[in-house]
Amino acid sequence: MPTDRSSAGDPARTLALLWRQPPGGPRRGPARALDLDAVVAAAVGLADRDGLEAVTMRAVAQALGVAPMTLYTYVPGRAELLDLMLDAVHAQTARRDTAGRPWRERLTAVAEENRALFAAHPWAAAVSTLRPPLGPGSTAKYEHELAALDDTGLDDVERDDCLTHLLSFVQANARAAAEAQAARRQSGLDDAQWWTAAGPLLARVLDPARYPRAVRIGAAAGAAHGSAHDPDHAYRFGLARVLDGLAALIDARR
Amino acid sequence: MPTDRSSAGDPARTLALLWRQPPGGPRRGPARALDLDAVVAAAVGLADRDGLEAVTMRAVAQALGVAPMTLYTYVPGRAELLDLMLDAVHAQTARRDTAGRPWRERLTAVAEENRALFAAHPWAAAVSTLRPPLGPGSTAKYEHELAALDDTGLDDVERDDCLTHLLSFVQANARAAAEAQAARRQSGLDDAQWWTAAGPLLARVLDPARYPRAVRIGAAAGAAHGSAHDPDHAYRFGLARVLDGLAALIDARR
DNA sequence: CCGGAACGGCGTACAATGTACGGGGTTCGG
DNA sequence: CCGAACCCCGTACATTGTACGCCGTTCCGG
Structure with missing residues (x-):
């Protein structure tokens, strides 16, 4: 598992996969037993159930009933598979129609939609940051979310800034939640158990005279x-x- | 590299390491050739130069001139080493004294300090989220940052909420920056090269009639x-x- | 002074991962 | 009908964290 980064390979190849552009030319050889969507769906299923680290090429292959190396005829490698997974769940997210509602309500809906996305697919918070793969799902999501900023009096660059800011917040929150849950699962300790194990030492070492605010507010x-x-x-x-x-920004623009 | 998560092992053991509490009892055997600080410093140096993925147990050991397995007499494992690294750089961060200044200036200073931390140690943005190891460095940092919220009229819980919110923003931003740079380094393509490779296909597939806002605003x-x-x-x-x-919150409290 | 126990250092080994390489079977264009 | 293109995949390798156990050193109790 070298990295969880995406967009690692040749951009043109990755984009062709995202947009399902078949390579031109004659089609030779036996028909494919699977298709790209099946591979991506299997990987998403694994990630939803057991987290990103469960998405190994061997596991995905086993879920599909093929040998591990078979996947490489569908996908250049694991990094591109992650891109495809992310675009796939972006394509599936519910998009409420809030046209005509006040901007605050519209942006709240956008935040909620992203929160629901990360609730259904916690791994998605860990994959990319605000540089999603430019596939059809992510592009449609971006288009939908920009519509929430119509009629705000903002210019184009400001709209992108505002949306990025909002989504960055939701993603950071989801990432924190996912990491907290992963820590709980991995260590096998819930919060109370952690405290009973750590409490005595912390009580001895966290001097209220030295860290008054930290001890009190914590x-x-x-x-x-x-x-x-x-x-x-x-x-x-x-x-x-x-x-x-x-x-504060939007009101100033009006 | 199973995970980049921290706080994986026994909490009491990890805390004892963070606070440099030597295990009691008689000291037998040969004197140690290294000490914990040297191990942590070597790991931080590697991470600063080449990123978190360069912090392998073998690489750290080689930097110290010892065999890989020797590290395990100083540190239970890689996860705990990451905790120690994070607490170490938290201890080293500059802390401006902004007592008496307006709260906005004080919080700006806190944000800048964290930004400088992530600039010096980009890997730190990727390690933990807002659940840092409760070591002396992180605790002192927390104490210092809470002082910026003195005299704001907020209650204790709100102060923690505000600080968490601010730090979460800075970290998310740093994480995005670090991932963008890692992507550049890993793919070997800068932004212009990426566009010349991806541009033609994107131009064909990003239909302005279908994605009007996305195309224009993007x-x-x-x-x-x-x-x-x-x-x-x-x-x-x-x-x-x-x-x-x-x-908006602070002014309402006054 | 000495023997056993605790400890530091570390060589070897193992399981898991992504994936390069190449072989064998299948399909189709010329 | 044959060669080339293509699918599937067995094998192999490099890299990772780290469990296990051996050996030599040090120190405490007698």
Whole structure:
């Protein structure tokens, strides 16, 4: 598993796959037993169930009933497969029609749609950052989300900036949630078990005289939500802040 | 490289390492040739120069002139080493004293300090999310950053929320920048080369009638900054939005 | 002073991963 | 009908983290 990065190979080849452009020329040899969509679907299924690290070429092949090396006739390598997976789930996301509603409601819907995407596919938060593969699914998603910024008085560059900012927030939140869950699964300890194991040493070493704010506020935050970090609360709090921040810009433009 | 996650092992053991608590009891056997700080420093040096993926146990050992397995007498495993690396760079970050300045200036300084941290150690953006190892470096950093929220009229939980929100933004931005650079280095293509390779196919497939906003705004954003994504611009834009969003909360509390 | 136990250093080995290479069978254009 | 293109895939290799166990060193208790 060298990297989880995408867009690693030849851009033209990757784009041709994303847009399902068959290579021109004569078709020789036996018919293909699978098709690209089946490979991508199998990989997405594995990732949804067991996380990105479960998406090994061998596992995907086994899920499809073929030998591992067979996959390389459909996909140049694992990096491109990740691109295709991401574009596939982007294509599937629900897109509410909020035309005519106020901008704040429209952007809230965009945030919720992305939150739902990451809830269904937690691995997607870890794959790319705000440079998605320029496939049909991601492009349609981008188009839909830009529509939420119609009639805001912003210029084109500002609209891209605002959308990027909003999506970056949602993705960062989803990534934190996914990592917290992965840590729980991997260590086998829930939050309470972690504290009983770490508590005594922390109590001895976290001197309230030396770290007054950290000890007090860390304890308050931990008590407020059940755990050390509550992604749901961070999402609600953060989304309100992000929208307020965008409001300052949008209101100034009117 | 199974995972880049941290906090994988026994919490008590990890915390004892972070706080440099020597195991009690009699000291037998030969004196240690290295110490933990040297191991961590070597790993940080490798990561700074060549990225996280260069931090293999074999590479760290070679940098120290010992055999790979020797490291395991200092560190339980790679995950704990990552925790120690992160806490070490947290301990080293510059901390400006902005007491008495307005809150917006203080939070800007906090953001800048974190930005500088990620500039010096790009890998740090990829390691943890907002659940850092509770070591002395991270705790001191948390304490310092909370001080920027003194006298804002916020309660304890809100202060943690605001700081988390701000840091999450800076980290997400740094992660995007690091991934963009890694993609450039790994593929060997800069942005212009990527476009000349991908341009023709994209021109054929990105139908302006089907994706009017995406085509227009994507082109405008790409033209505005030199590239498809400009982390510096996203940082300046996003930080202003984040501070405006926090202002809406803080001003309401007064 | 000495013997056993604890410890540091590390050589070897193993399982998992992505994927290069090449062979064998199948299909089709000329 | 034959050669070339293409599919499927068995084998192999480099790279990773790290478990296991051997050997020599050091120190405590007698």
